Amino acid sequence: MTDKKQGKIRIHSQEKILLAAQDEFISNGYKGATVQSIADLAGLPKANVLYYFKNKENIYHAVLERTLDMWDQGIGDIVYEDGPKVAIEKFVSAKVKMSFNHPKASKIYAMEIIQGAQHLKEFARTYLRQWVRDKSKIFQLWIDEGRMINIEPINLIFIIWSSTQHYADFETQILTIMNRADYEEDDIEQVTQFLTQFILRGLEVK
Template sequence: MKTEASSSGETGARAQTRIQAANRETILQAALPIFAAYGFRGSTIDQIAQRAGMSKPNLLYYFRRKEDIYEAVLQRTLTQWLSPLRTLERDGDPETELRAYIEDKLRMSFEQPEASRLFANEILNGAPVLRAFLQTELRVLVEAKAAVIRHWIDTGRLAPVDPVHLIFVIWATTQHYADFAVQIDAVLGDRSKSPDFLAETTQAVLGIILGGVRHSADAASERVIADAPEG
């Protein structure tokens, strides 16, 4: 039987847990743009604490080392990024499934560019933190989703392309808009600042990628319609 004191203690513990979770999230949100801008070596605990609005000792209560913050930020980033890939369903319509995946990836690149840049920096530095994850969990996930795409190809619903390279192409294309935003801005100027730029980009990328993997019979039919004389 719970006493009033024990119930009060449990309530206080839950409140403390919520506060701790909120503070950890604040730290991770503060750390992401710093790691993305300066890399792991160029970032400091002091910078993260200042951006998080807390003292350094308070921050170190939640994360003992800078390495721990970095790993936590990377893991959260990967969880968010890989979530859309996990949703590819074997029994779904291939074009609908791929369209949704590409749209989600582009939206993430536009709305969370720091996450993409952080991941790119980790990879360019040899993936010292993520290598084991890439060789195990990511490899298993990619192989599973490549099997889904291969099933679509084998059943005549997609053109015969290499499934793994298709996934790579989607990653490279969508993440380009975050990792190379400076180059895109330099080339396109004000056009890249337009509120319609995400929609424009999405339409272009979908047309290129889906047009390349659409089953040849469907693609040929669309070309005939497009090339048909007017009138």
């Protein structure tokens, strides 16, 4: 945005708008979302929403930016010193927490990718690609040291991403199948346990 001074009201309104926009973009996609609908969800007149963000694309960019920030923080890190067991425990645990606590961020991200990543090709091409490279190297080291079985590190990364994010993106389906209305506190722990155990078993050197 800009260097305008940011009063309390401004921040509060912007916050309301971004939260509303997130819901609207998830429900209807970028093109299907309407500024009017975002305004209604935020409880503000449309003209006021456009005062803060000027146009629909700006709103979307702001929502995406937040999403990527979240990806970035919540990700936990994979460091060589931890060794494969602890590193994967930490990583899976962080990703599962993310999925259960911020499913909307995950959904926005997933929709972007499915629709062709028009708005964040750059993020994938630079940041993400480098991240995968770095972590693959660490996994490869552990493999060379005989501390985990010999697999393509990238396959491991994908299976962790997919299996953890699934609980956010497919929330609706999972809850329907399990005939439940919402996730519960316990679920985070249960899923984390299962996934870490399962993945670690798959990596064990016999």
